[in-house]
Amino acid sequence: MPKRNATNWSIRTYGPSPGSHAHDHFQILWGLEGSLELEVEGNGARVGAGQGLVITPGDKHDFESLHGSRCLILDAPDLGWSSRESLPQFAKASNLLAQYIVEAIEQKIPFDAGQAAFLFAQSWGPTSEMTRVRRDIDWQGLSLWVKDHLSHPLSVGDLAEKACLSESQFRTRCVEALGCSPMQWIRRLRLEQAQRLRLQGMSVAEVANQTGYDSPSALTAALRRLKS
CATH class of the missing domain: 2.60.120.10 (Jelly Rolls)
Incomplete structure (x- = not known):
């Protein structure tokens, strides 16, 4: 490596x-x-x-x-x-x-x-054309949108479209602002939302369904890794 x-x-x-x-x-x-x-x-x-x-x-x-x-x-x-x-x-x-x-x-x-x-x-190929004035990204608003759509498959393209940027531009801005790739950010938000719902007493199966995990066991494994 x-x-x-x-x-x-x-x-x-x-x-x-x-x-x-x-x-x-x-x-x-x-x-x-x-x-x-x-x-x-x-x-x-x-x-x-x-x-x-x-x-x-x-x-x-x-x-x-x-x-x-x-x-x-x-x-x-x-x-x-x-x-x-x-x-x-x-x-x-x-x-x-x-x-x-x-x-x-x-x-x-x-x-x-x-x-x-x-x-x-x-x-x-050339890098993406950047506008002279960088478009601001409402990260808080975008995170709320992601949390509202965690039950659906999400891609970098979905987030880039919400931010009115190309995929490559959004990747760059995400790394600069959050220190991670867009998909890492989605996984982080998914796990945070799952933890919050579990603390509210929701069942593992329902939490997995609402937050986009493939199965209850996948959610359980993710929570276990977080604690280790």
């Missing part, structure tokens, strides 16, 4: 055995061979050869490849990725650079990992 503040390139293979985890850094996947199936915070995604995906810090992602997959992986702390789209806008350019990096890794050709990461980000 890369150090917290390090930029690290690697080539990894995936098989039919499923995996699941989250990172405290950005992870960028670039498909080299096969197809990697993912579920990122409940949203399905696929990375095939010549395709890429940005996974933001804290986002839980499940992954597997039934027929095998090979990917170039960039682990990076650079928050500049938060203002870029999750899918590449200039895949052809990104793929050319990815192939060079793969060749350098496999042939043990020295290269500057940080500079390569910078160029890869540039090839991915």
Whole structure:
């Protein structure tokens, strides 16, 4: 696992055995061979050869490849990725650079990992256009809206729409203001609301239903982890 503040390139293979985890850094996947199936915070995604995906810090992602997959992986702390789209806008350019990096890794050709990461980000596409006057976000009002909708599936797009921002802009603002990703914030609010309802005497099953947990056992496990 890369150090917290390090930029690290690697080539990894995936098989039919499923995996699941989250990172405290950005992870960028670039498909080299096969197809990697993912579920990122409940949203399905696929990375095939010549395709890429940005996974933001804290986002839980499940992954597997039934027929095998090979990917170039960039682990990076650079928050500049938060203002870029999750899918590449200039895949052809990104793929050319990815192939060079793969060749350098496999042939043990020295290269500057940080500079390569910078160029890869540039090839991915421009950052979101920010308005001259930053739009204020009513975090208190938005948190109340989230709590009122916890029984429904919520995505970054839902929150960004309420804040009148693009998804990438909202991710950046969330990290800046709250120190966490949007999905981490939703999970925090969900758990706080569940605790509050339990203290009011509501049953575990009803609390789980009202706060969006998959099952009463999932809620119980979340509360247990909080106490440990």
